[in-house]
Amino acid sequence: MRETNKVISVQEACKKITSGMTIMLGGFGGVGNPPTIICEMLAAELKNLTVICNDAGFPDIGVGRLVTDKRVVRLIASHIGSNPNAGKQMTNGELEIEFSPQGTLAERIRAGGSGLGGILTDIGIGNDFVENGKQTVEVNGRRYLVETALTAEVSLVYAKKADTYGNLVYDTSARNTNPLVATAGNLTIAEAEEIVEAGELHPEEIVTPGAFVDYVVKSEGVNWTWAWERK
Amino acid sequence: MGKEVRHSIARRAAQEVKPGMIVNLGIGIPTLVADYIENTEVMFHAENGVLGAGPSPAAGKINPLLCNAGGFPITVVSGASYFDSATAFAIIRRGLLDMTILGALEVSETGDLANWIVPGKRIPGIGGAVELAQKAKKVMILMNQLDKAGNSKLVTTCSLPLTAKKCVDMVITEMGVFRITENGFLLEEVFYPYSVEEVKQKTGARLTVGDLLTGDEGGMEDGAERANSCVDEEE
Numbered sequence: 460m461r462e463t464n465k466v467i468s469v470q471e472a473c474k475k476i477t478s479g480m481t482i483m484l485g486g487f488g489g490v491g492n493p494p495t496i497i498c499e500m501l502a503a504e505l506k507n508l509t510v511i512c513n514d515a516g517f518p519d520i521g522v523g524r525l526v527t528d529k530r531v532v533r534l535i536a537s538h539i540g541s542n543p544n545a546g547k548q549m550t551n552g553e554l555e556i557e558f559s560p561q562g563t564l565a566e567r568i569r570a571g572g573s574g575l576g577g578i579l580t581d582i583g584i585g586n587d588f589v590e591n592g593k594q595t596v597e598v599n600g601r602r603y604l605v606e607t608a609l610t611a612e613v614s615l616v617y618a619k620k621a622d623t624y625g626n627l628v629y630d631t632s633a634r635n636t637n638p639l640v641a642t643a644g645n646l647t648i649a650e651a652e653e654i655v656e657a658g659e660l661h662p663e664e665i666v667t668p669g670a671f672v673d674y675v676v677k678s679e680g681v682n683w684t685w686a687w688e689r690k
Numbered sequence: 691m692g693k694e695v696r697h698s699i700a701r702r703a704a705q706e707v708k709p710g711m712i713v714n715l716g717i718g719i720p721t722l723v724a725d726y727i728e729n730t731e732v733m734f735h736a737e738n739g740v741l742g743a744g745p746s747p748a749a750g751k752i753n754p755l756l757c758n759a760g761g762f763p764i765t766v767v768s769g770a771s772y773f774d775s776a777t778a779f780a781i782i783r784r785g786l787l788d789m790t791i792l793g794a795l796e797v798s799e800t801g802d803l804a805n806w807i808v809p810g811k812r813i814p815g816i817g818g819a820v821e822l823a824q825k826a827k828k829v830m831i832l833m834n835q836l837d838k839a840g841n842s843k844l845v846t847t848c849s850l851p852l853t854a855k856k857c858v859d860m861v862i863t864e865m866g867v868f869r870i871t872e873n874g875f876l877l878e879e880v881f882y883p884y885s886v887e888e889v890k891q892k893t894g895a896r897l898t899v900g901d902l903l904t905g906d907e908g909g910m911e912d913g914a915e916r917a918n919s920c921v922d923e924e925e
Binding site for chain 2: 537580687
């Protein structure tokens with residue numbers, strides 16, 4: 460079914476999310492995390508979330524705000540070094556964390572979004588921390604780890620432009636994991652800096668096809684101070 | 691480690707970067723290497739999805755969303771491209787990085803690398819280090835010769851959790867340049883004010899001294915300005 464206008468308010472969008480859900484967010488070090496949706500998630504008192512994201516952001520930047528405010532009980536990420544709150548919560552047992560190597564995490568999300576069961580990779584072979592308990596298979600004489608696919612109940616992404624059908628274009632390095640995350644949600648909500656009518660984006664420039672996107676919300680822009688601005 | 695020493699290590703590392711290379715720089719001293727590369731034909735790769743990362747933008751010309759993997763604003767050079775993280779790591783795993791320059795906590799004489807769990811600190815997660823270490827054509831490590839406790843970071847066997855096995859090609863510290871060979875570390879250069887003898891003493895692994903160093907190398911007397919090895923370069 461083709462919904463021709465997917466634009467809704469951020470409040471309506473966040474009503475699609477309930478406490479306890481598994482949520483995937485695009486972004487890398489806060490860049491490309493959807494600021495307006497995160498703000499509304501905090502306001503809507505959503506909690507007990509499982510979050511899948513490249514990293515834990517910074518304490519007051521991006522997905523880091525959900526971690527800092529203890530809305531997250533489980534996190535799947537490649538690193539948490541930039542958010543000490545994640546480390547503290549992990550140490551005292553408030554936050555369970557599953558680490559994946561960064562490229563492997565991206566591929567697990569891509570696999571989930573592509574309808575695959577997982578990937579085979581030699582990344583982490585010989586690294587006890589990465590190999591830890593994972594199934595291995597031999598293909599053409601080489602050993603690979605089986606890394607399982609990731610999907611989420613809701614995916615949240617940040618785009619530079621969306622059209623009313625949900626076609627997305629990203630801004631420079633804020634693309635990062637967003638196109639992957641957009642494909643891996645059972646429901647995908649895109650926050651966009653600018654929303655245009657379907658037809659205004661050239662089909663050639665579209666990065667994420669609107670088929671993957673269920674709802675589009677207008678961004679109010681980044682409302683945090685970047686780490687480099689404080690220096 | 692003093693600022694000057696960090697920069698002189700970076701300057702020496704920059705000499706290894708040749709025109710046409712695709713290079714990924716890690717956090718810490720490796721980030722400084724870009725400042726010493728005049729060659730515009732080098733393409734810097736960033737894991738967040740940029741090939742062709744350039745210098746910091748002038749104030750007022752910053753796009754906060756255009757940054758390197760460390761989150762600092764960048765510009766891009768001509769020929770640059772943006773892509774998603776899966777593509778960024780496809781470039782790495784496919785073996786298209788000519789070089790990665792990283793920090794380290796320990797490097798073993800067989801080239802094993804430990805650079806992600808800092809002793810006594812919380813586990814930060816391994817990030818993209820495994821992919822870089824395993825797949826770059828050349829892995830160059832920039833680090834202190836000694837850890838905070840005064841132990842050599844060049845070791846026979848790593849005691850810290852490994853990032854990847856047998857991946858390091860070359861190490862540059864404040865004391866000198868080392869290459870990994872079948873016979874352990876090969877000392878190729880010694881930096882002022884250190885002597886070969888001193889480097890030997892501060893290397894906790896098999897070390898052979900290269901041809902370049904026979905004769906009048908080393909033996910500088912004044913060690914007053916030598917680096918104080920107290921900084922772990924890895925994030």
